[in-house]
Amino acid sequence: MKNQKTKSYSIVRIKDGKKEYLQDEVVEEKSLSIYLNSQKIATLMCTPQDQNYLGLGFLFSEGLITDIKEVRRIDYNALRDTVKVQTKKKKKASRVLLKDETLISGCGKGKSFQKMEDVTFLEDVLINLEFTLSTEQISNLMKEFEIKSSVFKKTGGTHSAALADKDQILLFNEDIGRHNAVDKIIGESLIQKIPLEDKLLISSGRVSSDILLKSWRAKINLILSRSAPTSLAVDLAQRLGITIVGFARGKRMNIYSYPMRIVK
């Protein structure tokens, strides 16, 4: 469901003391209210594009839906700026969950229902290290990622996210919010029924704890970013068996956790 992604404005550009009057493209920002059945879960500010992916991805990456099989239908209403996700069985977010949400740190969205306590039990789980990647594959994926980031090139105002296998980008999206971009990718992968265990997430934005927990819920074990991670993201990644590769630019990258997944 593609919509308008930029709007044109009359601006004044100043360059070396000279004034110029011109039309410039600015990235569009709109609200989206996400409902689980008849319950309003959140209102996000986002780029109005692929709102159904965003709604579904948000509910999934925040743990309110755990399997696409639960979903009966998804309705996006462009006039009211709502996405309503209906489940087959009655399902409600608990009051406690909604009351206890944490506001996230970063570009994209801002609410998280994920609790640190949820992840502690994970220490008993076997970490799968079979999915590996070479540094050359990473450089190639980052090159493809940059080329695809077209709205950013036009407006300088968006974050990008992608789902990739070892060799190529499978899904790509852009949004004013880095969390939204990731949620759109997760939502689309659910609808397309793409298994995520042997895929990686690429983000233009910083890897904060909320991005890490979203990936963990989606069972993605490797995150590639051109930016920095935060301390809490690295701590969680070390506990949950997720590889964070930060500052992936050209032939250079920093590996913050589980470096054994990056071979050669």
Added chain:
Amino acid sequence: MKNQKTKSYSIVRIKDGKKEYLQDEVVEEKSLSIYLNSQKIATLMCTPQDQNYLGLGFLFSEGLITDIKEVRRIDYNALRDTVKVQTKKKKKASRVLLKDETLISGCGKGKSFQKMEDVTFLEDVLINLEFTLSTEQISNLMKEFEIKSSVFKKTGGTHSAALADKDQILLFNEDIGRHNAVDKIIGESLIQKIPLEDKLLISSGRVSSDILLKSWRAKINLILSRSAPTSLAVDLAQRLGITIVGFARGKRMNIYSYPMRIVK
């Protein structure tokens, strides 16, 4: 109240195919719960520094406190990661307000209690155009701003915000979230009783609608950013009489609204 802003991690750096094992600084991320009297308003993920400014600035820029004179005391508890702001008179955020919050788009935080309807009456208000600035002053302020962004230089993982008059930066802060950085600046200016009508806000991050509304509440009429604005921010700025200068880099800048404040 300064705290640790970065943590050191053992990482693997890959550069031109060569592996290197080293210690690297990563920006710290921690939660902060903000209370208005005994009511929990929000939990943010942020950089653990100047939490009292963040708590106060957040409540003010979201319209839950409208004057520093209302405030009796501010308590930051570093063990529990809470800031409690107590007012002289009993004050409670309404249930409706808390229920209807919007999740914001961008780096920093994620919840906004500001409604678009709140700003409509503003059309009757006289817009003050007395505060003007030259392009040279803007270039100089941006240069000073870049020099001050030290945590960013160390970790690549933070946003910066500053309050400035025409000639120099008065307050400066950094946070993993661009909204948090702005709220810290607003909080500090309240405590230091700095009038904001003749000041400008500088941000390293994008100017989205929530950043614009935070400035508007703080009565700041000019926003300077090295990044892009969103469409909704420009629309609101045009309505509220706020000047947005984006992509302010070196001697270059784009003026998206009220260009008459930028002289020469």
